[in-house]
Amino acid sequence: MPASDGALSDYQWKRDLRKTPEPGEGDVEFDWAEERPIFVIQKHDASSLHYDFRIEVDGVLKSWAVPKGPSTDPRDRRLAIPTEDHPLQYADFEGVIPEDEYGGGAVLIWDRGSYRNLKEDEAEQGEEPRSVARQIEDGHVTIWLEGQKLCGGYALIRTGSGDDARWLLIKMKDDRADARRNPTGTEPASVATGRTIEEIAREEGGRP
Numbered sequence: 001m002p003a004s005d006g007a008l009s010d011y012q013w014k015r016d017l018r019k020t021p022e023p024g025e026g027d028v029e030f031d032w033a034e035e036r037p038i039f040v041i042q043k044h045d046a047s048s049l050h051y052d053f054r055i056e057v058d059g060v061l062k063s064w065a066v067p068k069g070p071s072t073d074p075r076d077r078r079l080a081i082p083t084e085d086h087p088l089q090y091a092d093f094e095g096v097i098p099e100d101e102y103g104g105g106a107v108l109i110w111d112r113g114s115y116r117n118l119k120e121d122e123a124e125q126g127e128e129p130r131s132v133a134r135q136i137e138d139g140h141v142t143i144w145l146e147g148q149k150l151c152g153g154y155a156l157i158r159t160g161s162g163d164d165a166r167w168l169l170i171k172m173k174d175d176r177a178d179a180r181r182n183p184t185g186t187e188p189a190s191v192a193t194g195r196t197i198e199e200i201a202r203e204e205g206g207r208p
């Protein structure tokens with residue numbers, strides 16, 4: 001797996017935008033999210049399959065590549081490799097990135113929805129909760145996802161420092177934790193179109 005697969009050129013994502021009817025410049029709307037901020041998890045069949053976990057922070061999608069994808073079992077610690085920020089509009093991208101481009105391959109919208117900063121629950125009355133941007137700087141993020149497949153608390157935690165720094169994506173212990181579920185295995189289809197990654201590759205792979 002490349003160290004960062006988020007290096008989509010400006011040209012690429014602008015090209016991708018032309019395929020989707022809605023998004024324009026300025027304020028972005030997502031009819032699939034009741035609230036903001038949003039999150040999206042894109043299954044990406046690049047040279048090495050992974051799941052791009054993206055959360056809206058200050059107008060961009062902060063992104064991590066998770067080789068094994070998210071788990072609903074709090075005992076699992078899933079490696080999450082920070083990748084480049086993506087534009088908000090990229091949350092609606094499903095299709096095929098040309099093979100000759102860095103990080104090429106089929107992309108499927110595996111899950112999406114809104115999320116909530118769990119630090120809001122901990123803040124004392126009148127106290128400003130620690131922002132998610134600040135939590136990323138601190139290497140300890142706790143958020144509540146409201147997706148179609150994933151719900152509940154998730155933590156993104158940085159361990160080690162310098163070259164040894166690693167991020168982990170971990171399901172928090174709450175009533176949405178479920179060690180028996182294996183959603184990446186049993187629920188592979190796109191929440192946007194119902195397609196599998198093979199169907200996306202087949203249907204859109206020939207696009208010039």
Ligand code: MN
Binds near residue numbers: 005006044046065
């Ligand atoms: Mn990717």
